[in-house]
Amino acid sequence: SRSSSSSSAGGKSKLVAGLLAIFAGSLGIHSFYLGYTMKGILHLLLCFTGLNTIWAIIEAVQIFTGSMTDANGDDLV
Secondary structure (H helix, E strand, C coil), rough: CCHHHHHHHHCCHHHHHHHHHHHHHHCCCCHHHCCCCHHHHHHHHHHCCHHHHHHHHHHHHHHHHCCCCCCCEECCC
């Protein structure tokens, strides 16, 4: 984790990532936002399955509880 000053300068927003997971999670938009390109592509490939929606909701909870980082391992701010 970075210090709070450098993290806020370049860190991804927890609120934005969480809302993307809730409202566009089945398309994987939140994964692309966080830098997880391959996971985002997998979300897109599975976008018509119910499992993908459940997966996105689980990731939204992880984002809001602070247990998910961006692809660089940086905490969400």
